[in-house]
Amino acid sequence: MKIVISFILVISMQLHLFGVDYDKEARSIEEIFVKVVELYKEGNSKEARELTQSAYFSHFENLEAGVRINLGQKKAYAMEKQFGEIRKAIKASKDEQSIQTMIDSLNAEIKEILPVIKTGAKLVAEKSDDGGLSAAGIEANNNPWSDIYNQISSNLQSVSNAYDSSDAKAIKNAMNKIKFDLYRNTQLEIAIRRYANSKMDQMIQQIMGNVISQNLNLNKESLEQSLKDIDELIQTAIIKLPKESYALAPEIKIEEKKVDFAPTVQNIKQKMSDALKLYESGNMGEAISDVGDIYFDEYEASGMENKIGAIDNPLKTATEASFSKIVSLMKSGASSDKIIAEQNELYSKLQTSLEKASEQTGGWALFIYALSIILREGFEALIIVAAVVAYLLKTDNKKHLNLVYSSVSIAVILSFVTAYAINLIFGSSLAGQSREILEGITMLVAVVLLFYVGFWLLSNAGAKKWSHYIAGHIKDSLSSGDSKALWWTVFLAVYREGAETVLFYQALIFDASSNLDFSMIGAGFMAGIIILLIAYFVIKAFSLKIPIKPFFIATSMIIFYMSIVFVGKGVMELVEGKLFVPSIIEGVPTISWLGIYPYYESLVPQGMMILALIAGIFIIKKRQLNFNKGE
Structure with missing residues (x-):
C-alpha cells in the first residue's frame, strides 16, 4: 500500500504541472510587454524581439489551450499571429506609437477572453474538422x-x-x-x-x-x-x-468522421522553411526552439501523431526521429544542405502519413488497427510480467503472485488516469511536452530496476545446490526488499505502455462513425487481449519446463536487452519533450528496435551499460568460481 500511495503522490505532482493559472499568465504577458516597449525606446530592438517571443512561448502557449477549448482554433491562431506581427513591427523599426497600439490591442483581447477560458466548457477531445466546436466542449456527434x-x-x-x-x-x-x-x-x-x-x-x-x-x-x-x-x-x-x-x-x-491533416503538413513545411531562414541568418537558438514547437503545435496537437501511431507506429517513430535529427543538425552547426535533406526526409514521411491517414478506416480496417495496437504495445510488458511470474513459480514463491496482480492492476488504472489528464489540456504544447517527459522518465526509472533485477537473476544462476538455495536465500531476499523491486519492475513495464495505448485507441474511436465500427474496435481489442493471454500462458508454461539455471540466464539476457533499448528510447522521449537538444554523431544509423539513435546522449549511456554488464558478468563469474572452489 505504501508503494501505491507514494506513486499516486508522484503522479499528483506531475498532473499539478498541467494546471494553468490564466490570470497569472496574462499578467506576465502584460509585464513583459512593458519591458518590450522600454527596450524598444532605448534602441534595443534585438532584446525587445526576444522578450516578445518569450511572452508567446513561455506564457501565451499556456493560455492557448484554454482559447482553443472555449473559442476554437481560429481564435487561438489569430491571437498567436499578433505576437508575430508585433515582433515584425519591432524588426521593421516602426514608430513607438504603432507598436504600443498593437500591444494594447493584444492585451485588451487577452483580458476579454479570460472570463471565458476560466469558466468555459471543459475539453472533451479536440478535432480539427469541426471548427473547434468539440474542443469547446460540444461533441459534433x-x-x-x-x-x-x-x-x-x-x-x-x-x-x-x-x-x-x-x-x-x-x-x-x-x-x-x-x-x-x-x-x-x-x-x-x-x-x-x-x-x-x-x-x-x-x-x-x-x-x-x-x-x-x-x-x-x-x-x-x-x-x-x-x-x-x-x-x-x-x-x-x-x-x-x-x-x-x-x-x-x-x-x-451523420457522415464518417475524418480529419484532413493536409493543412497540418502544409503548416509544418511553411514553419520549417521559416526556421531554416532563422538558422541561416545566425539565430540558431531561435530556430531550434521553433522546430521543437512545430512538433508539438502541429504534429502532436493536431492529433496526427496519435492517428499515425494507431495505424503505423514505426512510421510515427521514424517521423519523430526526423524532427529530433533536424534539431540536432542545427545544434551541431550543420550546413543548410544537410538540414534541407533531412527536412525533405521528414516531408516524405509526412506524405506517407497523409496517405495512410486518408485511407478508409471502417469495419475490418479498424479491427486490424485495434488488434495491432494492443499486441504491439502489450507484448513488451507481457514478456516482463510472464518472466516475473515464472520466476516466482519456479522458486516456490506463489504467495508473492499478488505482487504481480496488484502492480498490473494499478498500472492499468493509472494509465487511464494519465491519459485523461493529458486529454484535459489536449491541444496545448505543454500537454505533449509533459507526456513525452513523463514517458521518458518512466522508461529510465524502469531501466534502473530492470538492470538490478537482471543482475540479481544472473548472480543466482550459478548456484549449485538449488533446493537449498530456493528454500532459503530467495525467500529471504523477497521478504527483505526484492519484492518491491519486482513490484516496480512489473508496474513500470505496464504503465510505460498504458497511457499511450489509451490515446491510440482514442484516435481510432474518433474515426468510428457507426455502431459497427465501434464493435469492430472492441472486437479487435478483445481479440488482442485473448492472444496476449494465450501467449502469456505459453511463455509461462515453457519457462516452467526449462531447467532453472538456463531460465535465469535467458531471462536476465532478455531483461538486459530491454534495458539497453529503454535507455535509447527513454532519452529520445526526453529529447522530444524539449528537455535538451541532442548532439548528433554523423554516420550512425537509427535502429529503433535496438534503441539505437545517432546521438551522444543516448549512445554514451548505452555504451556505459554494456561495459557495466560485461564487468558485472566477469565479477559474478569470478565470485562463483571462488565459491565453488570453497565448497
Missing part, C-alpha cells in the same frame, strides 16, 4: 448545430476568397446563403435569440447586413474583421445553446 457552424465557417472563407478575386456577385451569394439558408432557415437565429442572447443575434444580423450592402466597398481589413466577428459570435453563441435548442435544428445525416 450529439450537437446538431455543429454541422451548421461548419457550413457557415466554410462559406465565410468563400466570401474572403471572392473578395480577393473582386467578385461582388460571389460575395453576395455566399453571404445570402449564410444569412438566409444557414442562419435563418435552419432556425439557428431563433435558437440564439431564445436560448443564448438576443443582442448577440442582433449583432450577427447587423454585421451580415453590412457586408452584403457594402460588398467590395469595404477595405480588406474591415471585411476580414467582419467575417471574424461573425464566426466568433456564432461559435460563442452555439457553445451557450442548451440541449433544449436541439429540437429546433434540422436533422443532419
